[in-house]
Structure formats: structure tokens, C-alpha cells
Amino acid sequence: MLLNIKYTLYQNRIVLRFLFLVFSSSFVFAQKPVVLERQVTLMGSVFNITLVDKDSVSANENIDLTIEEISRIENLISEWQPQTQISKVNQNAGIKPVKVNKEVFELTKRATDYSKMSNGAFDISTVSMDKIWRFDGSMSEMPSQESIKKSISNVDYRNIVLDSTNSTIFLKNKGMKIGFGSIGKGYAADKGRELMQKKGIKAGIVNASGDIATWGTQPNGKPWAIGIRNPFKRQKVARILKLKNAAVATSGSYEKYAEIDGVRYSHIINPKTGFPATGLTSVTIHGPSSEFCNALSTSIMVLGEKEGLKLVRQFPEYRYLLITDEGKIRK
Template structure:
């Protein structure tokens, strides 16, 4: 989604010390590069600066490769080359593109199209709407929606081919790509022998084992009020967390605030202000579910989260009158919250989430 969101994720620090055998004299290293239109940040604990730097370069190279594969902004990306062949025969694709499309299509089926990897024709209209502060014309939306539909995204796992069955279809995997790239970068670090690391790309964070002597990585979830800062803190270990919302990317037209997140079922930007935070075993899952739950809304969205193994979710919605915010969460979300003492570490901002 990966797209500006409502809640900002912050790496706050690490939870209180616990007994940690074999950690050695690990040092903390931090690296940053811009990819996929966002800053990616790597936090690495290891004993060797050269190893940390080499592993970071490899991790960023992996993210850059996935950007060139999955971007809908780059006309020569593999995703866009595939889109150019919509309506034609099945096309062989890379393992990475096939996996992302397979995961996206599976979630589309589970959500009856609330998550939609073929939404690009509609998203393009809304990008123009934000620039011009002008709503898409109904005729434009109707024509764009006629080229959207996950059922016409035909995958053949054995041949590893993809066919866009409907002419004019265009792909957009912005709601899953950054989480997938963060997972891939963390795997590169693991293969380099680094077991304690965190990868953060905008509103998606993927973490392996925590820093030495600590029980978890502490991640702060900022309030819907951008000036309020983090109001809830999570303690994560070998988990991922993503947020979805419209804190920074929205457009107000005729007094109505439209999110950059589009409901594929209507073609309209969401107008209910909410922040969705999803914790999952991996970033691909947390990123895509955060987007899907934003579209589905609290009741159906929480039901989806409860039905997904290893997933917990928090939804904060702007209320009316005296109830400034409505808070909904899954049954196990509370257990992920950090204790007050854990929240006293200094905060490092990761920038606005973009899923």
C-alpha cells in the first residue's frame, strides 16, 4: 500500500532487559535509503560493521529489484509490462510477481473484492482528482470500474503464468508491495547471518529477533491527531505491523474528505476517517490486511482479522459529538501492548505510513 495513512508507526526502542545467552557484544547499526517512493530503514544488531553494511546493501538492492518488478509508476516494470498485455494470452512471470499476485488474489477472494489488485484504472482517476481537486466524472468511474475485477486475474501455478482476461485491465499492488519488500529484505539479512533486525518501510514494519537483552521491539502507534504523537505501544518479536489510513494523502472536495484508499466496490475514495493497525506473522499479510480492513470497516474487518491465524488488529474511527474516537480491536490485541516502563525509550520516527 503500501499511499499516505492515518496512523504513524514509530520504532520507539526495545523492551526491558531479559537474560540473553549468546548475544555477544552486538552493536546497533542503522541504514536508510529511499525506495518505492518511501524511506526504508534498517536496524541491525551484529558484531561487525562491515557485515552490517554489506548485508544492508544487499537488502536495499533486493527492495530496489522488487520496486522495478512491482511498481505501477514505472512504465517498464514487470507489473506494467504484464498490464500492457491485458486481454491477450497468459504470460510467464517472475516468481516474485507471481507470489504477490497469488497472495493478492487470495485476499480478494476472501474479502469479495474489498482488496483488489486490478484497481489501477480507478486509482489513476483519484490521483488526478487529488492533483486537480476535482471529483472524477461518473462516466469516467463507470468506464474504469468496467476494467476492474480480480476474477479476471487468471493464475496458473504450475506454469507460473498470469493472464488478464479483460482488455484494458491494469494492475496495482500498492496495498501489498511494501510489506512484501520488507519481508524480502529481512530474509536477505537472515541469510547474511543477522538474526536481530528490523525493516521499516513507511507504514510497514517487519522484525526478527529483538535486540540483545530485550524481549521485544517497541513500536508506537500515533494518534489520528498528528500533533498528539504515539498513544499506544506494541511489543513485537518475529512479527510484522502495518497501518492504513489517510493522515497525509487525501483530498477535500466540496467539503467532503476523500481518502487515497479507494473502495473497489464503488470506485470512490473512503470518506469515513479511520486508522487500521494490523499485527501479523509477516509484512505481506499485515500490509494487505490493513488495506482490506480499511475498506471493509470495523465490524467485517475485525471478523476477517479474527479468522486469520496469527493476526490481531486495532481500528480507531473518528466519532461524532462527545465520542471523539471509537476504538475496536481483536480479542488478542491487548496482549501485544507494551507495559508503561517499556514506553520510556526514545522515539525514532519512521515517517508517515503509506499502505
């Protein structure tokens, strides 16, 4: 699940709800090379783009290029903008296949692959789900079984028909929708990093509201340090990750949940049952791709600790940190 992150500058740290980036003092005061950071709203969320570049003019130009790349992706996959290819797919659900470009087709194909690998715990068709759960503190009783069943009537990745020969996407049922709120920002972070590496930028961070892609090092040669918040001890960290060419994503329930009869229900919904995920408070995954980190973290939140660990251990390039609803840490 992609998360809306708030930033606070404190003692040379950028503090996030789930993660924070820790910079050494030499990072802040270094004159050469220049380190430039810019915060901007893209894809409906806060992005922080940090580049290590030869001078401020070049850094600003390259940040502009990164923003253009992320905006390009948004204009392809946003389900909120009616002119995008994904919106056209949704508008023609149950009617006809829609031709999309190779990039959109391949992203959708990977998303359905994530659904298969997680046995449906991950599903981009959840955007068609009826919103019967409220996570603003106002919910005091469970929805009816009937309303829960109805809420997922149009959710099933197996009804996303992909034709690789014609590069088309067809949603079998009217009322179906697909969306990339789960992996779209991670994909954008990966593509921003890829673009900057092709431009010869040796180091930086694209932080897409907690879906983070890093490369290179700080100017002092140290890796980027990313702290993972402990939701039960807000002033402490569960772990600090030191990354050079890696990505990280966190899915969690402790900022947005419903508590009913003493049980905490996550805002992350199980696509197969219509019930919120329980058992895990947060899941952090780090490895090569921000997109895949988020696919794994979302899947594990739904699968729970036992099945989630079985899944992530199939991918040795990816590491995990799970925090259970009881505050236990698995890593």
C-alpha cells in the same frame, strides 16, 4: 495502502506519520554488538534498515545485501519500469498471457486470494482506475456518477487469469493493469528479514515506509517498541506494540483525503464502487507477515468497522487497532 513516511529524530525516537519506533538509551550507546541503521529510497519510498550485528563492517555489508534483495524485488514487480515482468503483463492486457517466474506468479496468486477473502475490497487491478478523485485539498464537490462508474471499468480481480501449469498471467481486458503498491513493500520487508535471518543476523528491522518486519530484540534484550499514532491527538499514541518476531502495517486516511460537505473521503478507493472508503481513519494490523498485515489493513479500510472486524477475526495470529472517523479506538 502503502504509505509514504517522513522521519524525524527526536529524543531517541524515530517518529513516523502513523508509527514510530522507540529505542532505549542503551540501544543508542551500546558498543557491542553494533547497531547500524541506514535510510535509503527504494521502490519509490523511504526504507529504514536497522541491523544488530557483530561490527560495523559486517552490518554495512548486510545492509547492502538487504538493499540488493529489495531492488531485485522492485525489478520484478514494479509497474513503472517498462522492463519488469509485471509491466509486460500490463502491456499485453487483452492480447496474450505473459510467462512470469514462480515468485511473481505466487505473489500475484496471493493477491487474488486476498481479493477473494475480502470480497473484492482488496484488488491489485485498481492501478488501472481513472484518477477522478483529488486528495490535495482542491476538491469541493463529488465526481459525477458516470465518471465514477467509468473509473472502475477495468478494475476486477476476477479478470486476472492465472495459469499455474505454464506460470502465466493474463489480463482479460485491454486497459487493465495490475500493481503491487498495496502489498509490494510489505513483501519486500518480509523478504529482507528472511534474507538476514538466513545470514545469521539475530535482530533487526526492515521498515518499508511503515510496512515493518522485525526479528530478534534490541541489544539490551528488550523487544522493539513501535508506537501507533493517534490521528486525533498527534502528540499522543494510541498504543505501543512490543515486537520480537513480528510485522506491522497501517493504512489510514488522515494524511491524504478529500472533505466534501463535511464528510471525509479517504484516498483508499473501494474497487467495487469507485467511491473512497469512509468510516475509519486508520487501521493497524500486526502479526507474522508484513505483506499480509497490509492486505488486511487495506481491506478493512474499505470494508469498514463491522465487516472489517469479521474479516480480521478469522486470523487469530493477527491483531488489530482501528480508529474510527469519530476518534473511537477498537482493539
